C-alpha cells in the first residue's frame with residue numbers, strides 16, 4: 027500500500043488559527059479524493075509497522091485546514107478492538123447536544139500538527155450528538171462517546187481555528203482535573 031502524499035501544516039502556521047468556511051454540495055472530486063486519501067493515511071499511521079517504515083505519528087483524525095484548506099471538513103479513522111476501522115467523513119458538523127460530564131485523556135491529547143510533547147489536559151464532553159453531511163451530501167447524526175467523542179470535539183475545534191494546546195492553561199495545565207473523569 028502506498029502512503030498518500032499529504033502535506034500537514036504545523037502549529038506555527040497562521041492558517042491553523044483561522045476559521046474554516048461551510049462547504050456547499052456537491053463536493054468537488056478533489057475534496058472527495060483528499061478525504062479518502064486522508065483516511066488511508068490515518069489508517070496507515072495507526073499500523074505500527076507502516077508507521078515505523080514511513081516515520082509517521084499515529085493519528086485518528088485530521089481536519090482539512092491541517093492540509094491548508096479552510097473548509098469545514100474532517101475525517102476520522104477509529105480503530106476498533108477487532109482491528110477494523112470505523113471511518114467518518116464529516117462535513118459542516120454541528121454539535122446538537124453534549125453531556126454535562128467531562129472527561130480528559132490522561133496521557134494528553136495529540137495532534138498531527140503539534141510535533142512536540144505538551145504538558146496538560148483538555149476538558150471534553152463525555153458524550154456528544156453531532157449532525158453533519160457525508161461526502162455525498164447525505165445528512166447524518168452520530169452519538170459519540172469517550173475517545174470518539176473527544177476526537178470529534180478536537181476536530182470541530184480545528185474548524186474554528188482552535189488547537190488543543192490553546193485549551194491548556196500553561197500556568198495550570200491540569201486545572202480542574204478532579205472535576206473530570208480520566209480516560
Ligand code: CO
Nearest residue numbers: 136137138139
Ligand atoms: Co489535531
